[in-house]
Amino acid sequence: MGPLACDPCTTEHNHLNAQVFYTEKDDGLTKDWKSLTYCNPPYSKMKLWAPKIKQQAEKDVEIIALVKNATGTRWFESLWGADAICFVSGRLRFVGAENSAPFESLVLYFGRRKATFRDIFGEIGRVL
Ligand SMILES: C[S@@+](CC[C@H](N)C(=O)[O-])C[C@H]1O[C@@H](n2cnc3c(N)ncnc32)[C@H](O)[C@@H]1O
Structure with a gap:
């Protein structure tokens, strides 16, 4: 969906090449993020x-x-306001993991480019 301006929770490797990134040491929870954030x-x-x-x-x-x-969790209550949600098909296998995660994943989108999100993320799951 375009280059990433911000990754607020990553490692010093900045895998996604975000313009600005924060590690646990920086504490991305205390920063303001920028569009487009992953x-x-x-x-x-x-x-x-x-x-x-x-x-x-x-x-x-x-x-x-x-x-x-x-x-169904309490923390998810904050996230129902997402503009679009992709229900990822199957289970992801994270980098470095031997097996797939024991849970399913969602990709949440907050922003005005819902149609673009649907086009791109529709390839990996159902988008509502
Ligand atoms: C689920 S992993 C995501 C990894 C990242 N997307 C990547 O591809 O490298 C969560 C990351 O958040 C980092 N983290 C934990 N607490 C943090 C904080 N307060 N601020 C920034 N990053 C944090 C962890 O060290 C970990 O690398």
């Missing part, structure tokens, strides 16, 4: 990251977020 938060800290995603989206930051498909 966020794949630490899953053990969703109580902090879900409200942060919502807060930044409300500041008009365009965000793509890869999260666990855990729509």
